[in-house]
Amino acid sequence: xxxxxxxxxxxxxxxxxxxxxxxxxLKLSPDLYDITxxxxxxxxxxxxxxxxxxxAGEQTLDEIxxxxxxxxxxxxxxxxxxxxxxxxxxxxxxxxxxxxxGEKRTAPYDRLLxxxxxxxxxxPVPGVELDGVLAYRDIADTxxxxxxxxxxxxxxxxxxxxxxxxxxxxLMKRGMDVTVVHVAPWLMERQLDKTAGQLLQKxxxxxxxxxxxxxxxxxxxxxPQGRVQGIRFKDGSEVAxxxxxxxxxxxxxxxxxxxxxxxxxxxxxxxxxxxxxxxxRIYAVGECASHRGIAYGLVAPLxxxxxxxxxxxxxxxxxxxxxxLTSTKxxxxxxxxxxxxxxxxxxxxxxxxxxxxxxxxxxxxKLVIRNDQxxxxxxxxxxxxxxxxxxxxxxGRSVADIRDKLMFGESNIGDVGHEGHSKAxxxxxxxxxxxxxxxxxxxxxxxxxDKGLFTLDEVRKHTKASASCGSCTGxxxxxxxxxxxxxxxxxxxxxxxxxxxxxxHQDVREAIRLGKxxxxxxxxxxLEWRTPNGCATCRPALNYYLIxxxxxxxxxxxxxxxxxxxxxxxxxxxxxYSVIPRMWGGETTADxxxxxxxxxxxxxxxTVKVTGGQRIDLxxxxxxxxxxxxxxxxxxxxxxxxxxxxxxKTCVGSEWCRFGTQDSTQMGKDLERALWRMYxxxxxxxxxxxxxxxxxxxxxxxxxxxxxxxxxxxxxxxxGGIKTEVAQFFVKLKTAQEVLQYSGAFLQLYREEAWYxxxxxxxxxxxxxxxxxxxxxxxxEGRRALWERLQxxxxxxxxxxxxxxxxxxxTRQFTPVTPGASHA
Amino acid sequence: MPxxxxxxxxxxxxxxGARRVARAQGAEVAVFxxxxxxxxxxxxxxxxxxxxxxQGIVFGESVACPxxxxxxxxxxxxxxxxxxxCTQRFAVQVANGQVALDADELATLATDAPA
Numbered sequence: 001x002x003x004x005x006x007x008x009x010x011x012x013x014x015x016x017x018x019x020x021x022x023x024x025x026l027k028l029s030p031d032l033y034d035i036t037x038x039x040x041x042x043x044x045x046x047x048x049x050x051x052x053x054x055x056a057g058e059q060t061l062d063e064i065x066x067x068x069x070x071x072x073x074x075x076x077x078x079x080x081x082x083x084x085x086x087x088x089x090x091x092x093x094x095x096x097x098x099x100x101x102g103e104k105r106t107a108p109y110d111r112l113l114x115x116x117x118x119x120x121x122x123x124p125v126p127g128v129e130l131d132g133v134l135a136y137r138d139i140a141d142t143x144x145x146x147x148x149x150x151x152x153x154x155x156x157x158x159x160x161x162x163x164x165x166x167x168x169x170x171l172m173k174r175g176m177d178v179t180v181v182h183v184a185p186w187l188m189e190r191q192l193d194k195t196a197g198q199l200l201q202k203x204x205x206x207x208x209x210x211x212x213x214x215x216x217x218x219x220x221x222x223x224p225q226g227r228v229q230g231i232r233f234k235d236g237s238e239v240a241x242x243x244x245x246x247x248x249x250x251x252x253x254x255x256x257x258x259x260x261x262x263x264x265x266x267x268x269x270x271x272x273x274x275x276x277x278x279x280x281r282i283y284a285v286g287e288c289a290s291h292r293g294i295a296y297g298l299v300a301p302l303x304x305x306x307x308x309x310x311x312x313x314x315x316x317x318x319x320x321x322x323x324x325l326t327s328t329k330x331x332x333x334x335x336x337x338x339x340x341x342x343x344x345x346x347x348x349x350x351x352x353x354x355x356x357x358x359x360x361x362x363x364x365x366k367l368v369i370r371n372d373q374x375x376x377x378x379x380x381x382x383x384x385x386x387x388x389x390x391x392x393x394x395x396g397r398s399v400a401d402i403r404d405k406l407m408f409g410e411s412n413i414g415d416v417g418h419e420g421h422s423k424a425x426x427x428x429x430x431x432x433x434x435x436x437x438x439x440x441x442x443x444x445x446x447x448x449x450d451k452g453l454f455t456l457d458e459v460r461k462h463t464k465a466s467a468s469c470g471s472c473t474g475x476x477x478x479x480x481x482x483x484x485x486x487x488x489x490x491x492x493x494x495x496x497x498x499x500x501x502x503x504x505h506q507d508v509r510e511a512i513r514l515g516k517x518x519x520x521x522x523x524x525x526x527l528e529w530r531t532p533n534g535c536a537t538c539r540p541a542l543n544y545y546l547i548x549x550x551x552x553x554x555x556x557x558x559x560x561x562x563x564x565x566x567x568x569x570x571x572x573x574x575x576x577y578s579v580i581p582r583m584w585g586g587e588t589t590a591d592x593x594x595x596x597x598x599x600x601x602x603x604x605x606x607t608v609k610v611t612g613g614q615r616i617d618l619x620x621x622x623x624x625x626x627x628x629x630x631x632x633x634x635x636x637x638x639x640x641x642x643x644x645x646x647x648x649k650t651c652v653g654s655e656w657c658r659f660g661t662q663d664s665t666q667m668g669k670d671l672e673r674a675l676w677r678m679y680x681x682x683x684x685x686x687x688x689x690x691x692x693x694x695x696x697x698x699x700x701x702x703x704x705x706x707x708x709x710x711x712x713x714x715x716x717x718x719x720g721g722i723k724t725e726v727a728q729f730f731v732k733l734k735t736a737q738e739v740l741q742y743s744g745a746f747l748q749l750y751r752e753e754a755w756y757x758x759x760x761x762x763x764x765x766x767x768x769x770x771x772x773x774x775x776x777x778x779x780x781e782g783r784r785a786l787w788e789r790l791q792x793x794x795x796x797x798x799x800x801x802x803x804x805x806x807x808x809x810x811t812r813q814f815t816p817v818t819p820g821a822s823h824a
Numbered sequence: 825m826p827x828x829x830x831x832x833x834x835x836x837x838x839x840x841g842a843r844r845v846a847r848a849q850g851a852e853v854a855v856f857x858x859x860x861x862x863x864x865x866x867x868x869x870x871x872x873x874x875x876x877x878x879q880g881i882v883f884g885e886s887v888a889c890p891x892x893x894x895x896x897x898x899x900x901x902x903x904x905x906x907x908x909x910c911t912q913r914f915a916v917q918v919a920n921g922q923v924a925l926d927a928d929e930l931a932t933l934a935t936d937a938p939a
Contacts, residue, residue, distance in 0.1 A: 451906075462906045533840060533859050536881040536888030536895070559840040563879040563890040571890050575876040816844040816852060817832045819930060 006034045009313065010095050010109040012085045012256065014039025016048060017286025017302040018115025019067055024310030026075055032314060035077045036107045038097050042082040043139055044069050047452065049299065051142045055170030061139060066452050080105065088112065088260045090279055111281055111313060114257055114268060118250040118287040118297070123158065127220025132228040133244045136167045145245065149174035152242035156180075156231055158217055160187040164247035168209055171243070179210040179239060181217060181231065191339045195357065196364050196380040203335055203362065212239070220244055252288045252295045267295035272320040274309040285309050291321060298326050299454050318530060319502065327390045336478070338386035341376035341393045342368055351375065354407050367407060372400040384474040385409030401769040410474075424478035433475050436468035441479060448483040456480065470722075498537040500529050505541065505755035512545050518554045519546065534560075541756035544643070544681065548751050551793040558808050564641035567813060568800045569626055572619065577626060579618045581635035582676065585650045585668035585688075586614030592635055599632045613647030613685065615640070627814055630801040636676070637801040643757075644679045645686070648672040649697065653690030653707070662707025664690035667736055671705070674740055675747065677797040678790070681754040681763070684747065685720075699727050702750075702760040703743045708732075712739050716746055716772070717764035725761040728769060731777055745776050745783040748790035828917050828924035834861055835921065842878040842887070844868055845925065850935035853914055854878035855923060856898050858885055863923050864898035865916045867934045871896075871909030874937075912937075 011018050014037050022035060039045075043065070050064040072079040080097065083105060087096040095107045120135035122128055132148065134141050148155070149171055157168040160182030172178045180187075186197030187204075201211055216234040223229035230240045252267040262278045263269045267290025269277050274289065276282040286302050287295060296302055301324035308321040327340030345351040345368040354367045361381065367389065368376035373396050377389040388410040392399060399406055424433070429442030447453060447463045459480055460467040466476040496502050503511070508527065517523045523542050524534065534542065539560035546554035558566050569577035581596070596616060600608055607619035615638055621629055630637075640646055648671045651657070653664030668688040678684070687698040688705040698704025700720035704727045706713045711734040718727025730746070733739055749772065754763035764772055776783050798806035837843050837857035845853040845865075854868040854877050862885065868878045875891030885898045895904040902910040912934040917924040 531884060533883050535883045535886075536893065539881060539883065559838060560881070562881070567879070571876075571879060573873070573891065575874075575879075810838055810841070812836065812838070812843065813841075816846040817836065817855075818846050819829045819831055819925065819927065 007032060007110040008108055009033040009035045009111045009113065010107050011035065011037045011113040011115055012088075012095065013115035013117055013286070013288075014041065014043075014045055014079070014081065015115060015117050015286065016045065016066065016299065017117075017306055018113060019045040020303050021113065021115070021285050021306035021309050021313075022075075022077070023067075024307050025313050028310060028314035028316065030075075033111070035075075036080070036109075037072070037077055038080045038083050038085050038095070038107075040082070040084040041138055041140070044072065044079070044081065046139065048138070051136075051139070052166035052170055055142050055145055055167065056173045057170075061143075063449075085256060088256065090260055090282075093281065109281070111283065113309075113313075114262075114276075114282065114284040114288060115286045116253040116256060116288045118295075119253045120246060121249040121251050122246055123217060123248060125217055125219050127222055127228065128246070130220055130222045130228040131226055132242055133220060133246065136163055136245050136247050137250075145171060145243070146174065148243045149176050153177055154179075154241050155243040155245065156239060156241040157245045157247060158231075159247035159249070160184070160211070160213075161190065161247065161249070162188060164245070165204070167245050167247055169204075171245070172207070172209060176243070177210075178208075179212060179241075181212045181215050183214065183216055185214060187211075187213075188337075191378075192337065192380070193344055193366060193378050195366070196337070196339075196378050199359075199362065199364055199380050200335060200337070250287070250297065252290065254288060257284070257288070264290070266290050266293075272308075272322060273312045274305055274321060275312070283309055283313070292323055294323065296324065296326070298324075300324065301326060303454065318528075325390075325394050327386065336379070336381055336383040338379040338383040338389075339377065340386070340390050341374075342370075343376035343378035344368070345376065354403075356407050365407060369399065369403075372398045374399050374406070383478065387474055387477055395766065397766060398768045398770060402765075424475045424482075427475075433479065434463075434465040434468070434472050437464040439463050439465040444476065444479050445483045448480060453480070497541060498535055500531040500534050500538050501527060503527050508542065509545050509549070509753070509755075512549050516550065517546070518550055520555075520557055520560060544679065544756050547679065548681075548793075556808055558810060565643070566810070567623065567626065568637060568641060568807075568809065569621065569623075570641040574620075576620045576622055578640070579621050579626065579629055579633075580611060580615050580638040580640035581633050582638040582672075583615045583635070584672050585648055585665050587665065587669070588616075592633075595633050595635075599629050602632065603629055605629075611640070611647075613640075614649050615647060624814055624816070627811065636799050639676065642679065643682050644677070645672070645675045645684045647685055648675075649685070649687040649701070651689045651691075651695035653688075657690060659693060660690035660707070661709045662690045662712065664688040664696065664705075664707055667705060667707070667712070667739060668696075670736060671740065671743060674744065674791075675794070677799070678747065678751070678794055680747070680751050681756050682759045684750075684760070686743070700724060701727060703727075703746065705739055705743070711735070714739065714742055717761045717769075719759055719761040721759075723761075728764075730773070741783065741787045742776060744790045745786035746772065748786040748793075749775055751790070751793075752786075826915055826917070826926040827928045829927040829930070831855060831923045831925050833921050834863060834918060834923055837863065837923070840882040842880075842882065844876075844878045845930075847930055847935075849931070850933075851937040852876075852878070853925065853930065855916070855925075856882055856887060858882065858898075863916050863918050865914035865925055866896070866898060866901045867912040867914070867937060869911055869934075869937055870894055871903055871911050872907065877911070 045067040047064040047066050053059040083097040083099045085095055085097045093109050097105045120137045134144055155171045155176040155178045157164045158181045160180050168178045168180050186194050187201050218234045219232045220228050221230040221232055228244050230238050232238045254264040254268055257268045258264050262276050268284040268288055270284050270289045270291055274283050274285050276284055285305050287297055305321050308319045311319045345353055351368050351370045356365045363381040366378045374392045427441050431441050433439055433441050444463050444465050451462055453459050466473045495504055497505055515526055520542055543557050543560040547556050563571050569579055603625045605618045605621055609617045611617045648668040650665045650668035654660035654662055684702045686703045687696040687701040689696040689698045690707045698706050700718040704715040704718055713732050714730045715727035716730045719725035750760055750763055800807035800809055804811055831845055840859055842854045842856045852868040853865055856864045868876050870877055870889040872894045875889040877887050879890040880887040886895050888895050894907050901913040914929050915926045
């Protein structure tokens with residue numbers, strides 16, 4: 001008996017993008033291919049981004065190896081290091097390779113993967129062949145620079161971009177006298193504007209680096225031994241040099257592909273599945289590939305490409321690469337830089353700039369706005385808000401309503417959990433970065449180094465840092481930037497809900513509405529979900545979208561709700577539950593308190609606590625007791641466990657308070673009775689104060705109502721949680737009836753349009769306050785329709801603590817089964 | 825030879841859900857039912873912080889712990905990478921819609937886990 005022959009996959013190139021593709025492929029289909037890899041360099045796959053720290057003496061070559069030789073062997077990959085592929089016969093599907101000794105080797109393929117990366121661009125000037133003239137691309141270049149630094153003194157780096165400055169910095173740290181020659185008017189002109197470029201230059205000069213800005217190299221001058229001894233410029237001047245490093249850019253390495261007559265145009269042209277457009281058996285990935293006209297040079301998009309490609313090689317046939325938006329976050333010798341988009345702006349009067357410049361603190365920020373949208377950002381010295389600006393840029397939403405706050409960033413006000421740090425570099429290793437999961441800076445750095453992490457998602461998965469509330473995302477990105485080196489930041493243009501689909505939250509909401517989809521099965525079929533029954537991320541979202549879009553028609557699926565909404569109580573760390581009965585507007589009676597007290601005694605409930613929402617929390621209730629506790633207390637569900645209306649907090653108001661101008665308690669009770677049982681994308685909290693002293697703290701609620709002598713002021717989209725967000729003034733109204741209608745309409749808009757787990761503050765910040773005002777304030781008919789739809793949704797909704805059947809509460813969950821009991 | 829003891833009917837377990845099985849000693853055992861009626865049993869304790877896995881969302885042949893969302897593979901009882909750790913598995917027999925566990929395993933495995 002013969003085993004069926006495996007398909008043969010040959011990869012040309014042994015670098016980061018290609019090997020990552022193989023890793024993804026092995027995860028999906030470990031046995032599909034016989035894999036052969038050719039690499040010109042005599043090393044296994046290493047982290048090219050970390051060559052700079054190696055040059056600077058901060059890391060060793062061994063430390064930057066990503067896949068040791070054992071990895072290739074354990075995965076059955078045939079690896080030919082030191083072999084360069086010289087020719088590919090596409091008709092007979094054979095790869096020809098040659099090593100340094102001139103020996104030849106061939107390998108047949110069924111699928112060919114080109115991952116040839118890029119080559120440094122060498123200036124076409126006389127003298128580039130001299131000894132002591134290097135590019136800066138691989139381990140050999142790096143080693144040659146390290147060796148030169150031990151014997152020679154004067155180095156010149158041609159090119160003041162990222163790579164050139166990193167090389168210059170490394171050589172300086174190794175004791176050389178370094179001059180950077182840069183033809184453009186300022187450093188890193190592709191990533192920085194003039195001001196930021198000059199700030200960078202000044203700071204590097206203070207560390208001892210020298211610069212010749214605007215100098216055009218004419219020739220490299222050789223000495224008697226054939227080694228370089230200087231550079232001559234077009235103006236006739238010269239500088240001495242015993243080492244010249246060319247870092248003037250890179251070009252996709254397409255020489256082999258062109259010899260194979262594959263279509264190349266600034267890279268090997270590939271489709272959205274990374275297949276070459278010329279030959280369906282041939283794929284390309286990484287810096288050598290040109291996708292929709294772009295050859296990417298950053299790690300994150302290349303890894304995205306690798307994931308898509310692996311999926312196709314594994315014959316799953318799902319997933320397309322649709323391009324990445326990239327930003328640059330650079331770490332050059334202790335200086336924070338960030339830039340993204342069109343940070344230069346234009347002279348046509350179409351763009352406006354907001355600039356903050358504080359030379360003393362070394363901080364410079366420029367934001368470029370076109371048609372009320374953020375189109376570019378350039379940050380120097382303080383980059384913690386880079387990811388936020390990048391998000392705004394990507395989403396392209398109007399920033400008209402936040403213009404005045406834009407410059408001060410998202411983390412300016414209200415973030416908690418990391419002691420107010422905004423510069424990760426200055427934090428000690430034992431400082432806590434992620435307050436939710438207790439992750440220190442040191443443990444994040446260690447995980448990045450030990451596990452070879454490159455992206456924010458990977459850091460989140462491995463360390464849990466910024467994986468809960470996300471308020472420390474900016475800090476984690478900074479740590480990633482200077483630990484993993486270089487730039488990693490890039491995001492798909494559209495974010496999928498989860499790994500089960502490529503569709504975004506918005507796609508799914510629209511599909512459910514337009515296609516009138518009424519069950520999870522229908523949604524997953526219509527949108528071609530990859531998994532048979534989704535996952536713990538997408539199912540609760542889909543279930544909410546169904547019931548909020550098609551109330552009374554769509555099927556609610558309790559098994560797709562989080563445990564709290566399935567058991568109608570809050571699970572605690574020890575597996576017991578908490579029970580919070582509803583107290584309308586925070587008012588209770590002696591009778592209710594007596595019943596609560598009796599239940600506490602009867603069921604031996606260990607803790608009784610007054611909540612921030614003016615209710616009473618019974619903690620440590622056993623699951624078996626929940627139904628009886630609800631029954632004995634006899635009060636409605638407080639929905640304190642649900643993504644739903646929680647409380648309406650009130651102050652005493654005009655009934656008792658000598659300052660009160662309005663009956664806030666009554667208003668609160670009316671609101672709560674109108675809105676309770678309202679499921680929402682996330683929890684919803686309201687408050688009503690009877691006068692501007694605002695004792696009910698309405699300024700940090702989803703809807704805050706403040707009584708004034710002439711009526712009611714409505715504030716929306718506040719938040720008292722992770723990020724303290726002050727609610728924004730929305731409208732002033734005269735009557736209590738109007739308060740109900742406007743509040744209800746806003747909440748219905750949120751219910752219909754927000755993405756699952758978005759609080760009102762996130763929703764309003766995504767769509768913009770102007771949009772919300774247009775829909776609720778300017779459109780009276782639309783407002784009434786929203787309010788009516790909300791009332792229709794809530795009409796006849798059951799109380800899950802008492803109407804088990806209508807609320808689809810599976811009561812079997814409250815009783816454990818006993819082995820051996822009769823089950824006839 | 826396993827000493828099978830009847831637990832419940834397959835239909836007593838919600839589809840994509842779980843039931844808890846009480847034991848004389850030790851933490852409960854969770855029995856899960858997938859969308860195609862496969863039944864799995866593991867100790868009702870997440871290897872992370874002891875969360876009751878029976879209360880999690882079931883998908884495919886995995887469950888997401890209700891406390892911190894670790895994903896546990898029901899077949900192996902182990903956490904999905906990069907998380908690490910395994911919870912005790914229990915053998916399951918399904919015959920004619922009747923779910924049975926091994927009484928010896930129930931009496932001896934992971935009995936030191938707090939109930």
